[in-house]
Amino acid sequence: MFVRIVKMSFDPSKIEEFLENFNEKKESIRNFDGCRFLELYRDKTNPNIFFTYSYWEAEADLENYRQSDLFKDIWAKTKPLFNGKPEAWSVDKVASLE
Template identity: 40%
Template sequence: MLVRIVRMTFQEDKLADFHAIFDNSKYLIRAFPGNRHLQLLSDPDRPDVRMTYSLWDSADALDDYRQSELFRSTWAATKVLFAERAIAFSGENLETVTQIDMA
């Protein structure tokens, strides 16, 4: 399983535009072959920052998405709204720890 996190800083007056883009594409991204999860996060200390957290079957599945028309069109519409360059990184899941009820 590959975890992908993308941190994006937006022009403050462009956040609504980004949310519209995300709302229009999130179901298509979640349905893309190899995608297992897509989540949108906000930075509690920076109202202009959003992050996507996604899970992919493999690096190849993520690469297939990144080569798709869906990604190209969504990213082209999104990146013009940035105040800073996006930061993206991937990692392979080595361990998952969940809270268990000890009662």
């Protein structure tokens, strides 16, 4: 399993549109085959910046999601809302304390 972190910066006037779309699609993303966890974060100092944080069983699962109609629909609605280039990282969890 690995973690996917995506940083997105939005035009301030487009944030509500992004949040509405995310809220409509979040269950579908979380229930996509191979996705084990999904969270959305908002930066405390710059409210235009959001992060998604998700756990995936395998890189093939993430790639299947990225090639899916679900992702293509989400991306088509999200991409025009950005005010900066999104950044993404796939990372392996080294330690976790609860």
